[in-house]
Amino acid sequence: MLDITKEYLQKKYKINSKTIGLYDIAIKDVQSEFEKLDEVREYNQLKVLTALQDERISESHFTNSSGYGYGDIGRDSLDKVYARIFNCESALVRPHFVNGTHAIGAALFGNLRPNDTMLSVCGTPYDTLHNIIGITNKKDIGSLKDFGVKYKQLELNNSKVDIDLMKKTMISDKSIKLVHIQRSTGYGWRKALLISEIEEIIKAAKSINPNVICFVDNCYGEFIETTEPTDVGADLVAGSLIKNIGGGIAPTGGYIAGKEEYVVQASYRLTIPGIGGECGSTFGVMRSLFQGLFLAPHVTMEALKGAIFCARIMELAGFDVLPKYTDKRSDIIQAIKFGNKEMLINFIKGIQAGSPIDSFAQCEPWDMPGYEDKVIMAAGAFIQGASIELSADAPIREPYIAYLQGGLTFDHAKIGILIALSKVI
Ligand SMILES: *Cc1c(COP(=O)(O)O)cnc(C)c1O
Numbered sequence: 001m002l003d004i005t006k007e008y009l010q011k012k013y014k015i016n017s018k019t020i021g022l023y024d025i026a027i028k029d030v031q032s033e034f035e036k037l038d039e040v041r042e043y044n045q046l047k048v049l050t051a052l053q054d055e056r057i058s059e060s061h062f063t064n065s066s067g068y069g070y071g072d073i074g075r076d077s078l079d080k081v082y083a084r085i086f087n088c089e090s091a092l093v094r095p096h097f098v099n100g101t102h103a104i105g106a107a108l109f110g111n112l113r114p115n116d117t118m119l120s121v122c123g124t125p126y127d128t129l130h131n132i133i134g135i136t137n138k139k140d141i142g143s144l145k146d147f148g149v150k151y152k153q154l155e156l157n158n159s160k161v162d163i164d165l166m167k168k169t170m171i172s173d174k175s176i177k178l179v180h181i182q183r184s185t186g187y188g189w190r191k192a193l194l195i196s197e198i199e200e201i202i203k204a205a206k207s208i209n210p211n212v213i214c215f216v217d218n219c220y221g222e223f224i225e226t227t228e229p230t231d232v233g234a235d236l237v238a239g240s241l242i243k244n245i246g247g248g249i250a251p252t253g254g255y256i257a258g259k260e261e262y263v264v265q266a267s268y269r270l271t272i273p274g275i276g277g278e279c280g281s282t283f284g285v286m287r288s289l290f291q292g293l294f295l296a297p298h299v300t301m302e303a304l305k306g307a308i309f310c311a312r313i314m315e316l317a318g319f320d321v322l323p324k325y326t327d328k329r330s331d332i333i334q335a336i337k338f339g340n341k342e343m344l345i346n347f348i349k350g351i352q353a354g355s356p357i358d359s360f361a362q363c364e365p366w367d368m369p370g371y372e373d374k375v376i377m378a379a380g381a382f383i384q385g386a387s388i389e390l391s392a393d394a395p396i397r398e399p400y401i402a403y404l405q406g407g408l409t410f411d412h413a414k415i416g417i418l419i420a421l422s423k424v425i
Pocket residue numbers: 099100101102104126128182184185186217219220240
């Protein structure tokens with residue numbers, strides 16, 4: 001970093017010299033980690049490029065359909081491009097999914113029937129899924145439970161999926177129709193599941209019941225490794241377009257990918273049986289969805305560099321972090337344990353202060369739809385709430401863990417993290 005940059009940062013954001021001192025150490029330490037990311041990025045860029053070429057995408061795919069949206073070739077071709085990238089039969093990529101939760105919900109509601117059991121093998125799933133499953137304390141009308149779908153959950157054992165317990169559970173309960181695997185950390189304190197670990201879980205599940213649907217919540221995981229869950233046997237995956245795979249360009253949406261029969265069932269829950277993915281006008285967003293996908297391998301790695309740098313500098317500052325900066329990763333999330341409410345809130349406020357949009361806003365904990373605890377979120381983003389952009393959030397509960405993710409450019413992530421750190425040391 002140039003001296004003028006440091007002086008500018010110190011003058012503009014009152015970043016203390018201790019933070020700058022830690023920066024100098026951290027940035028050197030992470031360089032060898034960054035080199036590994038460059039190689040994965042290069043491969044994934046090639047994968048996306050060839051998928052676009054093989055589907056012969058042209059200007060005419062940047063459609064702007066209206067009404068029913070019959071025969072929207074942009075929409076239908078993007079599905080095929082995603083299916084190539086995920087190395088699977090079929091995909092459903094839609095701006096009509098309001099978020100990742102909606103895509104996951106369609107996948108679950110579409111494929112589970114009364115008296116089937118959904119088995120979560122990663123402990124409690126991501127907070128917004130609790131309403132879908134029907135495991136909140138509130139009366140959850142319209143949940144899977146309300147429709148007679150049963151639910152079981154296996155706790156992690158030493159932060160790992162307990163494969164033996166999963167097998168035993170599947171042997172004793174023949175009603176298990178779907179195994180739910182969550183790749184990313186969520187609001188927990190564990191590392192994301194590596195693709196190799198997901199493969200092991202799926203193989204074990206299929207050894208007991210080859211027909212069980214292995215579903216992976218792929219949020220935050222796309223393009224971190226050279227393979228995706230569908231490369232190693234996942235039947236169905238889902239995620240959000242305002243995370244990794246939208247490349248920071250997609251304005252909204254979600255995707256589902258996997259075996260055709262399961263994707264079709266899910267599409268009947270996005271729209272309605274008989275219509276599925278064949279209707280839905282695209283309001284002129286197709287160019288952004290294609291372009292975002294093209295940029296996604298690069299943007300994801302910029303975000304990952306931010307996470308790794310954050311891990312190192314926060315560790316140097318004396319905080320417990322997960323993953324560590326040298327750990328192999330499978331999502332873009334960096335968890336930092338503050339053990340102190342005030343520090344946590346100040347850190348989140350610092351990220352907001354470093355945002356390009358709404359940097360002047362003061363974030364406060366609030367009751368967000370779908371979440372049980374109050375949540376504080378820093379999201380000064382071009383796309384509202386986009387967490388592929390630099391953002392940080394935390395449920396207000398002990399032990400006061402902040403989850404940082406995103407950064408369209410590493411340069412920006414760095415600045416945000418320095419401002420935030422300077423507010424807590
Ligand atoms: C982000 C996320 C979701 C979905 O969240 P949305 O805000 O609805 O897009 C689901 N699961 C995990 C693990 C996530 O990180």
